[in-house]
Amino acid sequence: MDRRFRIVVLTIIITVLGGLCLFILMPFLSSLAWAAVFGIVFYPLYQYILRYVRSPSVAAAASVIVVVVAILAPLSYLSYLLVLEIENISPRALTIEGLTEMYSHSFLQPFIQKVLSLFDLSEEQALGYVANAAGTVSRQLLSRLSAGLGNVASAVVSFAIMVFVLFFFFRDGRKYVGNIQELLPLSEKNKEYVSGQVKDVVVSTIYGGVAVALAQGIVSSLGYMLVGIHSPLLWGLTTAIASFIPVVGSSLVWGPLCIYLFVKGAIAKGIILALIGVVGIGTVDNILRPLLIRGRARMSFLFTFLTVLGGMEAFGLLGIVVGPLVFALFTSILNIVKAFEEKDNPA
Structure with missing residues (x-):
């Protein structure tokens, strides 16, 4: 068999198999990429821990725990504070009293009064409609949160895969890099x-x-x-x-x-x-x-x-x-x- 023909056939086979591998890994590419990024950035941390524990697996697990805590702890605490802040604001804003207070200080007041006169509405009636509409919108948003649970679940799965892969990138990272370099x-x-x-x-x-x-x-x-x-x-x-x-x-x-x-x-x-x-x-x-x-x-x-x-x-x-x-x-x-x-x- 001609050597050039063998090279062409081998190239085609490698290209097809490589494309299939990419297709199989496509759903996890983002997780793999972030695992590689965090693996590179925090690899000095892994090396530092490895000097004391002497076990690559233990050092990798400890490094992963540190990375996960560093990411999730601030986000969780911030989410908690934001929920408290929004809970303090929302009930007041969605009441007629709260809307009246905002309306009385609004620079749009002259324009709003002209609109109300066109529809023969009083300020109290308009504010009542606005409060009801705001409440309806809020309830609709809450009811649709369930639709977003799929995205949340997908994000959790992607994060879990990233953490899982990160462990192996820490432990076997040098081997992977060496194989790629070869x-x-x-x-x-x-x-x-x-x-x-x-x-x-x-x-x-x-x-x-x-x-x-x-x-x-x-x-x-x-x-x-x-x-x-x-x-x-x-x-x-x-x-x-x-x-x-x-x-x-x-x-x-x-x-x-x-x-x-x-x-x-x-x-x-x-x-x-x-x-x-x-x-x-x-x-x-x-x-x-x-x-x-x-x-x-x-x-x-x-x-x-x-x-x-x-x-x-x-x-x-x-x-x-x-x-x-x-x-x-x-x-x-x-x-x-x-x-x-x-x-x-x-x-």
Whole structure:
């Protein structure tokens, strides 16, 4: 059998089987990717624990527990505080007395009075309709929460898979990396170069994301305190966590708070908070994040900025890591090819 024919057949078989493997793993790709990210970021923690327990399995289990607690503990406590805050606000807001108080301070009052006169309604009747409508909407939202339980269950399963895979990434990570490196048709020097790029991009992206979240939390807390928002530290912490949400990010928190201030009639405070959100919080996200990522990843600010935004648009939250990582790998391969060309064609 001709050698070239064998190579072609083998390539087709590998491509088909590789595609099938990808298809089988497709539902778990997000969990696998996040496990790889956390495995790279927290691998020094695993190595530190391993120095004392001497058992890779025990060290991996302990590292996984630390990671899970570090993720779930703040989110659980924040959710509890937010529920308490919303419970304190909602009953008051959905009563006629609460709506009357907000209406009396609203800058829309002249416009609303003209609308009421057109329909021959009194303020009390209109507020009653609004309160009933708000209550109906609230009940509808609560009744539809069950529809979202499927998504919650899916998220829980994905998180459990990520935790399960993370254990093996900690324990056998070096073996996996070694196996992948053996498949790369590169010299040992270039293999280490590519591995270093992957590690630098992942670590800088996660650390940069945490730093940006902290900065946004601090700026937003000061802004909320300035305009008199109740529990500014709680809302600042919520803003920090929301900064990880793709596209909308922290505006998911400070935007509705601006609307709340406008409706209350606190126009100046609403404008101030909007300026803080757009100029202060927005600048932290758009400027600080690319600066922090590009430092260790050795990427230009422009391409870091574009790959972060493009990655989030294409892959969601995971795109914060995937976007810069793909570009870094692309430039790494180009540098390797350039080195080959210079070696084959010396000046």
